[in-house]
Amino acid sequence: MSAMLELDAVSAGYGETEILHGINLHVDRGEIVVIVGPNGAGKSTAMKAVFGLLNIIAGEIRLAGEAITNTPPREVVMKGVAYVPQSANVFVSLTVEENLEMGAYVSAENPAARIEEIFELFPPLREKRRQPAGSLSGGQRQMVAMSKALMLHPKILLLDEPTAGLSPKYRGEIFQIVQNINAAGATILMVEQNAKQALNIAHRGYVLVDGENRHTGTGQALIADQEVARMFLGATAERPA
Amino acid sequence: MMEFLNFYLVPGVVLGCIYALGAIGISLTFGILRFSNFAHGDTMTLGVYITLSLVQVSGLHPLAVAPVAMLLTTGLVLGMDLAFFKPFRKSPTIMLVIASFGLMLMIRSMIQFFWGVQLHALRIGIEKMAFFGPFAILPRHIMIVGAAVVLMMAVHLMLTRTKIGKAMRATSDNPELAALTGIDTELVIRATWAMGASLAVAAGVFLGLDTHVETMMGFKLLLPMFAAAILGGIGRPYGAVAGGLVIGIVEELSSYPWIGETPLLSPGYKAGVAFAIMVAMLIWKPQGLFRGRQF
Numbered sequence: 014m015s016a017m018l019e020l021d022a023v024s025a026g027y028g029e030t031e032i033l034h035g036i037n038l039h040v041d042r043g044e045i046v047v048i049v050g051p052n053g054a055g056k057s058t059a060m061k062a063v064f065g066l067l068n069i070i071a072g073e074i075r076l077a078g079e080a081i082t083n084t085p086p087r088e089v090v091m092k093g094v095a096y097v098p099q100s101a102n103v104f105v106s107l108t109v110e111e112n113l114e115m116g117a118y119v120s121a122e123n124p125a126a127r128i129e130e131i132f133e134l135f136p137p138l139r140e141k142r143r144q145p146a147g148s149l150s151g152g153q154r155q156m157v158a159m160s161k162a163l164m165l166h167p168k169i170l171l172l173d174e175p176t177a178g179l180s181p182k183y184r185g186e187i188f189q190i191v192q193n194i195n196a197a198g199a200t201i202l203m204v205e206q207n208a209k210q211a212l213n214i215a216h217r218g219y220v221l222v223d224g225e226n227r228h229t230g231t232g233q234a235l236i237a238d239q240e241v242a243r244m245f246l247g248a249t250a251e252r253p254a
Numbered sequence: 255m256m257e258f259l260n261f262y263l264v265p266g267v268v269l270g271c272i273y274a275l276g277a278i279g280i281s282l283t284f285g286i287l288r289f290s291n292f293a294h295g296d297t298m299t300l301g302v303y304i305t306l307s308l309v310q311v312s313g314l315h316p317l318a319v320a321p322v323a324m325l326l327t328t329g330l331v332l333g334m335d336l337a338f339f340k341p342f343r344k345s346p347t348i349m350l351v352i353a354s355f356g357l358m359l360m361i362r363s364m365i366q367f368f369w370g371v372q373l374h375a376l377r378i379g380i381e382k383m384a385f386f387g388p389f390a391i392l393p394r395h396i397m398i399v400g401a402a403v404v405l406m407m408a409v410h411l412m413l414t415r416t417k418i419g420k421a422m423r424a425t426s427d428n429p430e431l432a433a434l435t436g437i438d439t440e441l442v443i444r445a446t447w448a449m450g451a452s453l454a455v456a457a458g459v460f461l462g463l464d465t466h467v468e469t470m471m472g473f474k475l476l477l478p479m480f481a482a483a484i485l486g487g488i489g490r491p492y493g494a495v496a497g498g499l500v501i502g503i504v505e506e507l508s509s510y511p512w513i514g515e516t517p518l519l520s521p522g523y524k525a526g527v528a529f530a531i532m533v534a535m536l537i538w539k540p541q542g543l544f545r546g547r548q549f
Contacts, residue, residue: 064434064436086433086436087433087436087437087438087439090434090435090436091436096434098430098431098434101428101430101431103404103431104423104424104427104428104431104432105423105427105428106423106427106490107420107423107427109466111423111424114417114420115420115421115432115435115437118417118421118436118437119436119439129372137287137506161435179397
């Protein structure tokens with residue numbers, strides 16, 4: 014298997030403050046990989062590091078073998094990485110269709126054909142194509158955010174807590190969508206709070222604690238692991254402050 | 255009734271069009287570059303003086319040379335962006351605001367140095383009102399409103415039909431997400447300056463045609479333009495148009511003799527009307543009529 018994305022002993026942070034202390038992580042072509050861990054563990058930070066949004070102090074990030082350490086976001090997009098932030102991930106005053114067009118901004122080609130393909134994947138968006146994205150429900154907004162990221166057939170899709178703030182019904186729907194787009198060929202790295210559900214659909218998972226790797230294994234193995242279960246899966250209320 | 259229409263409402267619409275064109279630039283600059291550009295009014299003055307010189311050199315009508323003045327002003331503004339604003343892109347907003355304040359004073363002083371401080375006129379002679387039954391209107395008012403409508407439609411088409419226009423709206427909506435999406439923010443910034451400066455020059459030329467040309471004209475428009483941008487919702491170009499029209503019309507109507515024979519408000523207080531609307535909006539509805547960004 015060839016690694017699509019590799020984080021090799023990456024230490025990173027905002028300015029001088031180091032948040033990630035040498036984490037190792039890789040995502041192989043065609044995989045769904047999930048990062049779980051307590052709040053403040055550096056899960057989202059790891060994604061932002063890939064996207065050139067913070068300072069990488071040490072280590073290397075490689076995309077399909079090519080080093081992309083500290084590359085500015087726009088160039089990371091052009092190299093084939095798409096990132097869906099946790100919140101404010103659609104342009105609320107633009108229509109659904111315009112959001113998708115913006116997803117293809119770095120390409121000079123006419124996005125019309127790809128937009129039709131996206132509507133095949135996400136039928137509810139077709140009827141709302143002329144509506145401002147801000148008028149959609151949370152779940153549908155998440156669909157817009159994901160489809161916007163899929164516009165240019167990214168090599169890897171980074172999803173930061175795609176189910177945050179959604180009702181259980183929508184949560185299941187979003188995880189189903191993640192599996193569908195993975196089946197359609199997309200490689201996915203996802204950060205999730207709903208760890209058990211996420212690990213269930215993941216090929217592999219990483220547990221980050223305090224900016225360091227704590228556990229790694231297949232999704233099922235992590236769910237079965239006693240310590241992981243005690244710490245993160247359904248026992249969040251007992252977590253020491 | 256006709257007096258109301260001919261001498262209050264029509265001039266209000268004309269003034270509103272001028273405010274609206276100026277406010278679009280203020281609103282977009284705030285939405286995309288995220289600071290209040292105090293130099294916007296003097297950018298307008300600069301464009302008017304360039305138009306004045308072009309008129310004197312070519313002998314053509316001001317509206318015929320205005321596009322050239324818009325292009326020249328855009329070029330100068332892009333240069334100012336490189337020198338005064340680009341170094342502060344990642345700095346706190348207050349630095350950009352202060353930079354724009356300094357730039358405002360510099361532009362005005364340069365204009366006064368090169369062109370002098372005396373009044374000028376963009377057109378010569380007295381215009382007769384054209385009568386349509388009891389309805390009377392100055393030909394220049396028809397021209398100003400007509401040209402303003404054409405410009406607003408051009409802005410609308412650019413913002414909704416072109417890739418760069420949509421990218422401008424996207425960046426104004428959510429600058430962080432725009433960068434993550436791969437939108438070329440520097441190109442968007444240049445397009446914003448070009449649109450803002452061009453519209454400001456047009457607004458200034460309209461004002462010059464309606465009144466006269468002087469070095470403080472743009473500065474005097476700064477307050478109503480900001481009021482219009484805030485009324486419409488900052489970062490919302492359509493809101494700026496609506497806000498401009500409302501403020502222009504309300505300013506003119508404020509001196510109509512609504513009660514009795516004397517003006518409701520002495521025309522000397524016109525500028526206070528825009529200020530009052532701005533303060534009221536900031537207190538009770540800071541997101542503006544079109545749900546723009548809050549300060």
